[in-house]
């Protein structure tokens with residue numbers, strides 16, 4: 044995935060040079076955090092601003108360090124130094140590498156080389172320390188220059204820079220150069236050698252502005268290829284902190300371009316002639332194309348429009364760096380000196396535009412690894428979704444917990460009952476309170492209670508089983524499938540019925556338990572009564588021994604009555620006992636049935652789980668098929684949509700073309716109408732006044748705005764001329780001052796000295812004012828002109844071109860004729876006629892162009908013969924050009 048990154052722009056102001064200080068030149072720049080002020084009127088804001096005296100190391104740390112770090116992650120990078128000649132580009136970049144240079148002087152390239160190789164070493168050591176496989180690196184160096192629109196290889200061993208370098212565009216690697224030397228460098232020293240050897244081969248020359256001026260654009264490239272193990276982190280992406288079981292081998296490639304552009308220059312100031320001048324023109328032309336690319340990329344209104352990369356070698360080579368796959372930093376170097384004011388202002392405006400360029404940065408990772416990492420991400424995503432789904436589908440936990448608690452409480456109570464019963468029973472046996480006939484019954488009850496307890500255990504197993512197996516099944520699936528499945532329904536019904544029966548049986552069991560306790564009480568009562576009877580019997584026996592016969596008889600009768608009573612009680616008890624035994628027998632039968640049912644329920648539930656898992660499998664299969672179908676449907680829908688978009692696009696294009704065609708046909712019709720009445724073979728083109736109304740009105744507004752732009756440009760030029768004059772004046776005064784300082788002896792000399800000094804101060808103030816005015820004018824950006832051009836339709840272009848040329852010729856002529864008129868009064872008449880000749884010639888040319896456009900024959904001789912105005916104009920034009928040839932050299936130069 045690519046990320047958008049703006050081109051970072053930094054400004055570096057070099058210190059004043061000795062010559063500038065001697066000239067009494069002043070500093071015209073000021074900085075404030077990230078702003079540069081020029082002539083105290085205009086501030087430009089940038090990502091970084093480095094004022095005079097900023098150390099090389101600071102520039103490197105702020106602008107380049109993180110780009111080198113990015114190379115280790117496969118990000119391309121570009122550092123571009125731009126600026127007028129002598130502004131410090133080569134110094135900043137460190138292209139002229141000297142090993143002997145002190146550390147603080149070293150520029151960006153040597154620092155980046157150190158940093159890169161130190162980084163490699165560190166990575167290797169780190170991997171070793173972490174017991175990870177050591178990454179492998181291979182670094183290639185390339186050094187080229189673009190000299191007079193020719194690509195030259197600066198690393199050719201024989202010292203010959205002529206080579207057959209070609210520029211290719213590769214979908215994977217972007218812009219690549221073929222036929223260029225790529226030197227493998229295994230350490231910093233070897234890379235420095237390449238830099239040094241290449242820079243000595245670079246074309247330099249001496250100009251008035253820089254004794255060692257670079258005459259070419261130099262590009263030093265380091266390509267970093269890295270093979271390493273990507274630890275897989277939790278996000279499925281590389282670069283986690285721990286290597287896991289399946290580490291990925293990945294290849295990362297990064298290209299680092301260090302671009303030291305040749306400086307923009309004005310021939311008048313550099314004093315370049317001959318070869319130097321030709322170089323200067325080529326340099327400026329390359330920079331102009333670079334400016335056009337920057338304008339096209341930075342103009343947000345022209346998103347997606349053509350970017351003229353192919354207009355020059357420089358822009359083509361830097362295609363990736365500007366608007367492509369690269370993290371780019373532009374360091375615009377400026378001079379603080381007020382003599383370079385115009386150049387500084389232009390550089391700041393140029394750099395300001397570059398800030399808006401957006402690059403699309405993507406790590407250059409090999410496609411296989413990218414695929415693996417994206418698949419990993421997908422898996423992780425799916426796993427997350429699955430776990431979410433499971434969370435949603437787990438059965439109602441609260442309900443389950445509640446029943447579970449209830450069950451445990453019951454179980455505990457049951458155990459307590461058994462314990463209590465056993466204790467009571469054992470105690471009663473110990474105390475011989477229970478008659479033998481009851482003992483058997485009680486044993487049976489005890490057994491029953493134990494059996495019941497085993498059942499509770501099996502019930503618990505059953506619950507566990509339900510929880511373990513059924514819980515794992517998603518409720519969705521159950522709902523979706525069980526509702527429709529008949530077999531499943533029957534099974535469920537069966538389980539439900541059996542559960543109901545069990546519940547009923549359990550109620551019955553409870554009743555029996557109650558009865559048992561009632562019976563136990565009665566037994567207890569009975570035992571008491573027996574005890575009581577026995578005690579009484581003993582008492583009676585004792586009394587019998589002592590008593591008389593009558594008393595004995597009485598006691599016997601009473602005793603018989605009581606015995607009868609006891610016997611009655613015992614009979615009653617026996618009856619109850621028989622009934623109870625019947626109950627117990629029934630209950631045992633019931634219990635057996637319950638156990639059987641429970642066993643059956645267990646089986647049914649097992650079957651149900653089996654069935655559910657089968658249904659689940661079936662569901663998964665269905666789901667998979669559904670997904671597959673969905674993918675196919677999506678694909679088809681996508682294709683359908685694409686087709687629709689294409690159709691719409693085609694329809695739109697067709698309608699535009701139709702409209703254009705209609706427009707063209709209308710134009711042709713209109714032109715034909717205008718041409719027909721005049722006569723025969725050649726049609727005279729309409730006078731500008733007779734062009735279509737809408738074109739005319741469009742031209743009028745265009746002309747107005749164009750005039751504004753032209754006049755502000757002309758005014759800027761005038762201000763600049765005045766500024767140069769003032770500076771020249773100041774520099775002369777400065778020379779006088781220096782001379783006088785050496786020779787001044789008397790007080791009048793000193794007075795004169797003071798005079799000159801105040802003159803210089805005055806001139807400096809004037810210069811400042813002039814600069815302020817220029818900055819204000821420069822606010823009206825060139826973009827006005829670009830906007831204007833955008834408004835011109837292709838169909839109106841001929842008319843507009845003709846009118847524009849005419850406008851320029853007129854304005855230039857009018858401006859210069861004024862001067863010439865005063866100097867050459869005699870020839871004034873001839874010049875005036877030349878002015879109108881050119882206008883008519885333009886029309887004549889236009890007529891011819893339209894004839895070609897309409898594909899009709901154009902007979903020049905007839906046109907001249909038949910059209911009197913053309914005839915005259917043509918002759919006049921000839922005459923005019925002859926007159927022009929005779930003109931003074933100044934006028935000819937102006938005409939050019």
Ligand SMILES: Nc1ncnc2c1ncn2[C@@H]1O[C@H](COP(=O)(O)OP(=O)(O)OP(=O)(O)O)[C@@H](O)[C@H]1O
Nearest residue numbers: 057058128129130131132133134253256257305306
């Ligand atoms: N920041 C700076 N600190 C000290 N000296 C500097 C600095 N910047 C530039 N210079 C000096 O200014 C002079 C011109 O610099 P340099 O050759 O780097 O300019 P340039 O922009 O590359 O020019 P050209 O485009 O003509 O090649 C050199 O003598 C250089 O040492």
